[in-house]
Amino acid sequence: MKKEEAIFLLKQMMQIRQFEDKIWELLSKNIAQGGSHLYAGEEAVAVGAISILHPDDYITSTHRGHGHAIAKGGKLPELMAEILGKATGVCKGKGGSLHLADLSQGNLGANGVVGGSLGIATGAGLSVKLRKAKQVVICFFGDGATNQGIFHESLNMASKWRLPVIYLCENNLYGMSVSVKRASAVEDLTKKALAYGMPAENVDGMDILMVRKVVKKWVDFAREGKGPALLICNTYRYYGHSRSDAKVYRSREEEDLWRQRDPIILFSKRLIKEGILKEEEIKDLEKKVTEEIEEATRFAMESPLPESSALYEDLYA
Amino acid sequence: MKKEEAIFLLKQMMQIRQFEDKIWELLSKNIAQGGSHLYAGEEAVAVGAISILHPDDYITSTHRGHGHAIAKGGKLPELMAEILGKATGVCKGKGGSLHLADLSQGNLGANGVVGGSLGIATGAGLSVKLRKAKQVVICFFGDGATNQGIFHESLNMASKWRLPVIYLCENNLYGMSVSVKRASAVEDLTKKALAYGMPAENVDGMDILMVRKVVKKWVDFAREGKGPALLICNTYRYYGHSRSDAKVYRSREEEDLWRQRDPIILFSKRLIKEGILKEEEIKDLEKKVTEEIEEATRFAMESPLPESSALYEDLYA
């Protein structure tokens, strides 16, 4: 791995982590309002997967979408401003945390509805096929979303039509408070692909290099017109589902176990071990990211709220 | 097989066949109006499967529901009257062909929506479990319905909760005009059960004894509290999807091939061969059924239409 690339990946993971920690802080201080589902802990998935894509490839994201937006090239100040509902936000303050999107970057949007973007991703794949383009779509969704009807309909359609879509499930063991064990009749979620004759793989979602390796294989596959795949990236969200979540449904031991496999630490250690980066450099990088986050926060907080006149704008083309 | 039982099964298949042929005639003469999806060709499935049930067991049916209604004990005159929209119909003329139902017989109803009764069947199974009863539910649906979201959600729920529901798919190769091959990413529909860790089996749906054998196995399994199963009964509908269907999507050769395995002839031959019934007896039975159908038709045609006052009745309890 080239140093540049390592820095790129590590930095993006740090950006997401610190971004989320900052949002948590802003939520606690009531500066950020409304729901925010934080991505901390799952950084290797978004960063690893999206780093495989070309700029004009598409992603669809979820209610836990900050990480995807950052990895797909979102600007931190614009994203932060959006979450605070500011006019300078990427969606002009109309979307908020649950609806971060930027079509110019190929981010077809976060979604407040679980499973809400599975159809969209499938349609984007169809569009690619009809336009005879060479783009690929990564459709992110959670373990909980695999129990939604539209998961079933979309995967069937994509497989039948060989659409270039990677269905990437972020299995963080819980859908809100309900564990995969309690919600899903099969615990190994790759089994769900059997119903569509679709290839599927379990992936260590805490190891960014593993994520990249597997995603690359299937993105190439899709780009060659060979069809979709279902990837189950096993990961963990550090925060509760949302601010008010007391996390009664999981144990502190379980949390600790997963934190021992923190994707940023894991990758950092590896880079140090392989002599690609020095500890010092990593610390510097972290500081730089902190400054970026502070800058983004400053920008967001100082940005104006939307004008009243914005209420009726942007609805119709 | 006891003679009595053989007669019961054969007669019911004949009733369905002749009932459907009669409806076709009434449709052609415009005496029956509206949609009617005919079950002719698939008799072994409804009769075989339902013959395994106890009277207080439940079924849910489909838009192609005449056969299920007859097999679950529906009275021919009441069913015929319902299809003609008469006040004497089993649903007082309010339901029609698409909504034949009789809760007193455990028939939770036909359904005009593809996949529309999968949730209901699952809930009936849950009800059985909560009431600690020993009933079983057979949920009928077509191959086309397996691509509906609620198929996915229902089978997952039933499997996770081990509900006593047999999901019985009548695979007649087409959903309206679209073949299983074109609609479904997997052609062997039992594969869909893998996504729910649910047992599944393909069944020769033209052979009533095979249907009975397999259904009995899984009904017993469900009754013992061991959970649901998915059965794919492979069969064929003789008529087009509905009256206006020109059947451009399938060949006359295919139709002939399936008719060579006609479930009534198949069973009749076997009964003769095994000395259980004589050809004569079968012909007599057929005549008797013809009389029943004529009687039912007479009853239905002579029955009054609903009173105007019925319009607002039966909506609220």
Add this chain to the structure above:
Amino acid sequence: MHNREITYRQALHEALTEEMERDGKVFLMGEDIGPYGGAYGATKGLIEKFGEERVRDTAISEAAIIGAGLGAAMTGMRPVVEIMYIDFIGICMGQINNQVAKIRYMFGGKAKVPLVIRTEGGAGRTLGAHHSQSLEAWFMHIPGIRVVMPATPYDAKGLLKTSIRNDNPTLFIEHKMLYNTKGQVPKSEYLVPLGEAEVKRKGSNISLITYSRMLLYSLEAAEELERQGISVEVIDLRTLFPLDIKTITESIKKTNRAVIVEEDCKTGGAGAEIGMQIMENSFNWLDAPIKRVAGADVPMPKSSILEKLAIPSKEDIVKAIKETLR
């Protein structure tokens, strides 16, 4: 004369054909629209003409049909998707309401959703409660989506073409009893603008506001009343959202009385909104309460006799007009 008489079905078929020929980004997707030609025949022959890629038979997966249509629309295509009966639209209501209609606004105007959802509704074939509904009112209540309901072949063709070229999502609702009706349609290209009602018959005593199949009944009622010396102005809304309140208001300022004729269930139906807007705009011009002639508040019964009772008849319209003029 360049006009010919063609059916509503043919008019739709021509609109689809012409737009597909004009723009390679237009494609069709839905159940049984290929070799079968669509449940009501509007797409017959199109798969032969445009091929399987652009005329896509789908599985019975309404939510994915809409979702995929949306995704394709957001990424450069102009899909025309079909939901066979509006009765099934509940299955994909989440996709329409939360995704199709809202995405542009939620994304600060950064998405474009040129998606047409063709569907069909209404009673008249004794198909019962799952194949006879009129659900337009739900969609009038969803900001972000246009609701179009043509009553004539001319409007069907012109409005469908406009809808396909429009960059906003449109719900295009046909009526099952209109496919075989005939009307004058020019051979040369034309468009009908969205959001404009049309006075289909001039009159001075009362304004009859209606749309879709009920236009036909309304015109019959107007004719009958003409013979009795009552002059009825018949307004065909054509587009339900946005509603052309201007045309309605102008008419009412002239007639001072209004009756709304709608096939959907009365309570919470389209007529409630139409009537309320009239009240808000023209209260001082009204000489009598606005009446609604509407469908009964029941699921559609199968029996032909009950089905007829459950929707407005010419007689119901005549009666309501007379009562309003009393």
Add this chain to the structure above:
Amino acid sequence: MHNREITYRQALHEALTEEMERDGKVFLMGEDIGPYGGAYGATKGLIEKFGEERVRDTAISEAAIIGAGLGAAMTGMRPVVEIMYIDFIGICMGQINNQVAKIRYMFGGKAKVPLVIRTEGGAGRTLGAHHSQSLEAWFMHIPGIRVVMPATPYDAKGLLKTSIRNDNPTLFIEHKMLYNTKGQVPKSEYLVPLGEAEVKRKGSNISLITYSRMLLYSLEAAEELERQGISVEVIDLRTLFPLDIKTITESIKKTNRAVIVEEDCKTGGAGAEIGMQIMENSFNWLDAPIKRVAGADVPMPKSSILEKLAIPSKEDIVKAIKETLR
């Protein structure tokens, strides 16, 4: 005094607890209603009290939740199912519209569907377009299902208990901004009948017709206007379908003026039907057009400032009343 002050949340909790204790056939099913206690806490502790069989956490499968609730209701149980946000109800709209609401009628009255669908709606927490909707109007337009929207803890408890005992399906819509509001609730058992509005404040100059959270704003507006010498009668509908037009009509015969306050998007909203029924019943008593104070016709924007603009404020209500009295 046997009254106590409890929150709306507690009131709901008590209703569920009491009905589950009273009738073994009542059970709960939904997402995160178990150990988590429900997204807004209304089912907290119930799984510990009644066990996993009767308090069932489900997968995220809204259509199956409703479908299974219906199947259980048809076969002897009395399910209370939860859809976490009404925003997601589109996903199960097919089940509610075609199955839950229609089955009894389609089957000639031979089925009984004692199913309660609890859900929650409304804006106020800057959650954006997918977590802030008010969709009651859709359901007023579905014959066969009751629509209940309590505004106070007293009504929440009494109406939920009645809904659970009722043999018809009920959509019970709570409001996210009301869970923490407090009110007097008797300790002893009581029921509130479905279909009855309540005059929450007597007045003589104008009738304010409202429901759910907007009752609170309406009462504040009435209080402010009282100080300015304007006497406002505030009617809380409580049940939207069936609508208690009698109570509304009586009030209007007295005041001759009406304003409707509703949080949902104006076009095609509940207020349209309410207003139209008033017009049909009380046209000759009306001295001014009925006004609607309603939500903006846009998806709910995230930004707090826009969110506030998108729903009625006390000021909007005061203004509308003054305009109507002018």
